[in-house]
Amino acid sequence: MLSIKNVTKKYGKFTALENITLNFTPGVYGLLAPNGAGKTTLLKMLVTLTFPTDGEILWNGTEIGKLGARYREHLGYLPQEMGYYPQYTPKQYLSYMSALKGLDRKTARGRIPQLLELVGLSDVCGKKMKKFSGGMIQRVGIAQALLNDPMLLILDEPTAGLDPKERVRFRNILSDMSKDKIIILSTHIVSDVESIANRLIFLKDHHVLTEETVQELCGRLDGRVFEASLHEGEIEEFERSHTVLARRQDGDSVTVRFTGGDAPTDARAVTPTLEDVFLLSYR
Template identity: 50%
Template sequence: MELTLQAVSKRYGKASAVDNISAHLYPGVYGLLGANGAGKTTLMRMICGVLSPTSGHIALDGQPIALLGEKYRDLLGYLPQDFGYYPDFTAREFMHYIATLKGLTPSAAKHRTAELLERVSLADASRKKIRTFSGGMKQRLGIAQALLNDPGILVLDEPTAGLDPKERIRFRNMIADLAKNKIVLLSTHIVPDVEQIAHRILMMKKGRILMSGTAQHLTASMEGHVWLCRLPEQEAERFSHVHLVSSLKHEGNEAELRVISASPAPPAPGAVPVAPTLEDLYLFHFHEEADPLVAKRKEEEA
């Protein structure tokens, strides 16, 4: 199975939400990593056929998905960022309803519902109304409904939103197991969610693919740009206004700072280089989106 994106763009007037993206996706987990507003959701909605590209095309095994129609939708499992549900349905009723929409027989719907609610730890809540669910429980139900038809292509938009750390770990393990024979595209801005399980990471910024590769390949580009510094506590705040600091820990009268630098030169006397992480890479490319004060300060300095 091969899902091909060829020069795919989506424009709204003069603004480009997705700009000339090309990629070849095969069975495995693809982490779509980027800040909010990077165009991730728009791209995923085009892959799911919810939106049509302004230009370019998307094909499955060489066949345009627009022409495949129902055959393509039968292969899809989709969890949108805010999936719709009926609050007065129980979890089991909702799963049976979605199973009917996806064309499952009553016996298959019953079997898959029981299996998947157990898998996402909602079996004990299967008879409870969805309006009584916590945010994390609703998200787990969304994951379960996306898997009902055993899709060959699974598209998950911010699937771990609302999940606690234990649930996120369970979810990552489930996705790693599912990806043996599926194309899984998982969008997030939570770096550990893709660092652990993605075979390939696509970093998206302002509608474009900024870079792609394995986590190891991408983090290697940051070698020599991540440093550990120890400074007197009174200097740490001033230093963090000048440099990109990913973490700061106070120890007595000193502070230990993890610093990401565009220059390979040590940011301070005695600074020690440390191994970069995917989170360092993410912060390096997206810190302006995360901190509008940084962007404003750069504009003032320009």
Template identity: 50%
Template sequence: MELSFDRLTKHYGNKIAVDCVSATLEPGVYGLLGANGAGKTTLMRMLCAILESTSGEVLFDGQDVISMGADYRNVLGYLPQDFGYYPNYTAMEFLMYIAALKGIPKKIARQRAKQLLEEVGLSNVANKKVGTFSGGMKQRVGIAQALLNNPDILILDEPTAGLDPKERVRFRNLLSDYAGDKIVILSTHIVSDIEAIADEVLLMKKGRFVLQGTVSELIEKAKGKVWELTVLPEEARKWQKKTTVANLRHEGKQLVLRIISDTMPTPEAVTCEATLEDLYLYYFPTEEGA
């Protein structure tokens, strides 16, 4: 099984949202990482055949996904960033409705919906209206609907938005278990979600892939760019203005700054082991950096 896209591009007037990106994806979890505005959602909508590309193509096992039509939709599960729902439907009613749209037989759909509500931790509220749910609970309904047809390709756009830390761990475990023989694409700017489960990371900036590789391969790119510097509290603001400070912590009356920089910021700084978050901050020192 293979999902590939070649020189995929999307223009909106004079703006280039996705700029000639290519990749070949086989079963596993792929983390699409980038700041808001990097082009992640536009790319995912093209991969789902919801949005027509300006140029380039998306192929599933060598076939163009646009020409495949319903055959492609049958193997696809998608959670958009802005997940829509019917507030007066119960969680079970909503999943049954989505299952009907996907052409899943009623008996199979009910069994699958019950199983998924259990897996996302909503079985105890299956008969309560979705409109009464918290944001995190609604997001879990969205994750369940994307999995209803047991898709070969699962595309999730910011799936952990609104989930608390415990819910995020549950989701990551669910996804890791599911992805054994499936292609899973997870878009987020929450670095810890990617670091925990992605087999491969695609780092996207200004519509392009700037890096692609395993988590360890990408972290290696940040090696030698992460420093710790102990300063007096009144000096901290100066460093925050002149460089990227990933973190600061108090040690007695002093502050220890974690600085992302190509060069040693000062002879007193010491090198640190890099993380994926450090790499992210190196490429996106501010959200506006996208």
């Protein structure tokens, strides 16, 4: 449905992305990479804010730029930095955005209250957005991205500013609608995608490092991640021969999660998590 073919993006001499090839079918895709790896550049190309220097992006076989408005009609986008008009209420803002998205008034009138309810802003729908917190603005952003019931939903760091409860609510929203949509979720917060993404895309050094399911990724580390209890003084020495993924203070000792090197006799194998994979990929 959405294909990225040998896409390279250069800004002058700087290469932001090189030879990216990806195919998307309905489902949730997590785009995971540290800051500055090219996530936002990739997303901006998908939403026609910028175009590849080389290669092409196809929507059902047609180049997205050629489709123009016909492509954008199917698009929902939440940028990293959500722009809005402070004088508008969420209701006014969503009315405006629905008009920009080409929704007729009747459809918009039905859809706006539903979305405000969905993101938990029904009770403040008449208040000006200048009084809103960052999390509330982000929720308005999520609502605007969903206005046109998009077939392709692109979200850049969508959970930034959301509290844990809101994050769970947001994950559930995405999960519910992933059946017939392509959802691409860019984040560097592993837990955001661990439970809902069908596939994960890792970007490293401006290339696609891997594109697999969570199980496949974690499966690679099966039997290779351990936990052991160490004394404070042993840690430095231990770190020289092992890759420490996490540590936790437990009274006088420290519980270390690690991989690589010889496991101490009292170490126990643990189930690898996506965070382990992420940390190892980008260490």
